[in-house]
Amino acid sequence: MKPKFQTILSFFLLAGILNGCATLPEITPLSLNRAGRLETACKEVFPDGPRRFVHSVEMTAPGGRKGLMMGVILLHPQDRSIEAAMMTVEGLVVFQGRSNKDGKTEIERGLPPFDAEEFAQGLMDDIRLIFFEPEPGPAATGISEAGEPLCRYHPKPSETVDVIPDPETGLWQVNQYYRGRVKRIVRAFPAADAEEEESPAFPGRLELETRGIAGYHLKMKLIEAEKIEAEKIEAEKIEAEKIEE
Amino acid sequence: MKKEILNVAAIAAALFCIGWADSLEGLKLEAGKIESIETAFIQEKHLSILKKPLQSRGMLYYKSPDSLRWEYTAPVEIILLMHNGKAERYLKTEDGKLEKDNSASLPIMETVLEEIGGWLKGEFEKNPYFTAQLRPGREILLTPKEDAMEAVIEKVVLYLSDRPGILEKAVIYESEDSYTNLIFEDAALNPQLDDSIFTKVR
Numbered sequence: 001m002k003p004k005f006q007t008i009l010s011f012f013l014l015a016g017i018l019n020g021c022a023t024l025p026e027i028t029p030l031s032l033n034r035a036g037r038l039e040t041a042c043k044e045v046f047p048d049g050p051r052r053f054v055h056s057v058e059m060t061a062p063g064g065r066k067g068l069m070m071g072v073i074l075l076h077p078q079d080r081s082i083e084a085a086m087m088t089v090e091g092l093v094v095f096q097g098r099s100n101k102d103g104k105t106e107i108e109r110g111l112p113p114f115d116a117e118e119f120a121q122g123l124m125d126d127i128r129l130i131f132f133e134p135e136p137g138p139a140a141t142g143i144s145e146a147g148e149p150l151c152r153y154h155p156k157p158s159e160t161v162d163v164i165p166d167p168e169t170g171l172w173q174v175n176q177y178y179r180g181r182v183k184r185i186v187r188a189f190p191a192a193d194a195e196e197e198e199s200p201a202f203p204g205r206l207e208l209e210t211r212g213i214a215g216y217h218l219k220m221k222l223i224e225a226e227k228i229e230a231e232k233i234e235a236e237k238i239e240a241e242k243i244e245e
Numbered sequence: 246m247k248k249e250i251l252n253v254a255a256i257a258a259a260l261f262c263i264g265w266a267d268s269l270e271g272l273k274l275e276a277g278k279i280e281s282i283e284t285a286f287i288q289e290k291h292l293s294i295l296k297k298p299l300q301s302r303g304m305l306y307y308k309s310p311d312s313l314r315w316e317y318t319a320p321v322e323i324i325l326l327m328h329n330g331k332a333e334r335y336l337k338t339e340d341g342k343l344e345k346d347n348s349a350s351l352p353i354m355e356t357v358l359e360e361i362g363g364w365l366k367g368e369f370e371k372n373p374y375f376t377a378q379l380r381p382g383r384e385i386l387l388t389p390k391e392d393a394m395e396a397v398i399e400k401v402v403l404y405l406s407d408r409p410g411i412l413e414k415a416v417i418y419e420s421e422d423s424y425t426n427l428i429f430e431d432a433a434l435n436p437q438l439d440d441s442i443f444t445k446v447r
Contacts (some may be wrong), residue, residue: 020248034399048286052294052296054295054299056320058336059340059348060340061347065338065347065348066336066338066350067346067347067348068304068321068323068336068346069348070290070299070321072292072294072295072299074294083294084294085292085294087292089301089317089321089323090288090315090317090325090357090425091288091290091299091301091417091425092357092397092419092425093292093419093423096292096294096423109419109420109423111396111397141394157292163379193298207337220340221300221339223320223321223322224299226296232329242324
C-alpha cells in the first residue's frame with residue numbers, strides 16, 4: 001500500500017514540477033535601432049484605424065465537428081471597441097453584439113447556443129487577440145531561439161503575447177501564453193486576391209488555434225475589407241438611428 | 246385576325262396570372278401542379294453593421310413532394326440537401342474537400358429548409374410556424390404564430406411571380422435593419438431532376 005501511495009505522490013510532484021517548468025521561449029535582445037524597426041513591424045500587423053471585415057469562418061470544434069459561418073466585424077482600434085455579427089451562410093444572424101475597451105460585452109441578438117455570455121466573451125477575446133495590438137506596448141523585443149524576430153507583450157501578469165511579424169512575406173504569427181503555456185496561436189497568410197492597396201494588416205487568410213480540452217480551430221477567409229473614416233461611422237450611426245425612429 | 250387572337254390570349258393569360266394568386270387555396274392548387282423547379286438565386290443580406298448588402302449566389306432545386314437542394318456557389322460553397330425528411334449540409338473546406346457540416350446552427354437551418362419546401366408547395370394554411378396573409382400585388386405576409394419563432398424571424402414577405410407557381414422574391418426579416426432578400430432568377434418549371442441531385446453532393 002505504501003509503495004503505491006509513494007508512486008501517486010511522485011506522479012503529482014512530477015506533474016507539479018513540470019507545470020512549474022512551463023517557461024516562455026527565450027529571446028535575445030536586439031540593438032536599439034533594430035528593436036525600434038521591429039516594434040514598428042509588430043505594430044503594423046494590426047489595423048491602425050477603424051475597419052470593417054467580412055470573413056467566412058470555418059470552425060473545427062473538439063471531436064472534429066466542422067461548421068461554416070460568415071463573420072462581420074467592425075473594429076475601432078482607437079478605443080479598442082468591437083461590433084461583431086456571426087451568421088449562417090443562408091443569412092440567419094445567430095449572434096450580434098459589441099464589446100467596449102474594458103472588454104464588457106453586450107449581446108444584441110443571440111440564438112441558442114450562441115446566446116451564452118461565455119460564447120460572446122470568447123468571441124470578443126478572439127477578435128481582440130487577432131486584430132488589436134496588445135496593451136501596453138512591447139515589454140521586450142528580440143530574436144527567438146527559432147531565429148524569429150518578435151515583440152513580447154505582457155497584457156496581464158499571467159499572460160504573455162508574442163507578435164512575430166515578417167514584413168517581407170506579409171506572414172505573421174501571434175502566440176498567446178498563459179502562465180508560460182501556449183493558449184492560442186494566430187497565423188496570418190496573404191492571399192493573391194487580398195486588398196492590394198492595404199497594409200499587411202489585411203491578411204487574406206487567418207487561422208486561430210486554441211489549446212486545451214475545449215480547444216478549437218478557426219480558418220478565416222477574407223471576403224470584404226473596408227477602411228472606415230471616423231466621420232463615416234458617425235454618419236452611419238446617425239442614419240441607423242433615423243431608421244430606428 | 247392573328248393579332249386579335251394574340252390580344253385575347255394575352256388578356257386571358259393576364260387574368261389567369263391574377264387568378265393564380267387571388268387566394269391561398271388557388272396558390273396551393275397551382276403549386277400542386279409543379280413537379281420540379283430549377284432556379285438560380287441571389288441572396289442579399291442587409292445588416293446594420295454592413296455598409297452594403299452581403300451578396301451570395303447559388304442554385305435551388307426542388308422536386309415534389311419533399312426534395313430540396315439549396316446550393317451556394319459564391320462567395321463560399323455549401324450545399325444543403327433535404328430528401329425524405331432528412332436534412333444535411335456540406336461545406337467546401339479550404340482544402341477544397343466537401344465535408345459534412347455538424348455545426349450548432351444546423352437544427353435552425355433544418356426548420357428554414359422545411360419552411361422553404363412549404364412555400365414551394367404552396368402550403369401556407371397548414372404552416373405550423375407562420376400565419377399567412379395574401380396581400381394585393383401578389384404578396385404573402387407570413388407572421389410567426391409563436392414567440393419562440395418570432396425571436397428568430399419577425400416576418401417573411403413572399404413576392405409571387407406572374408408565372409403561376411413561381412416565387413419571385415422572398416424577404417426574411419429578423420428585425421427592421423436585419424433582413425435577407427432572396428431573389429429567384431431564370432426559374433425552369435418541371436425540368437427532369439434525378440433523385441441523386443437531392444442525395445449526393447456531386
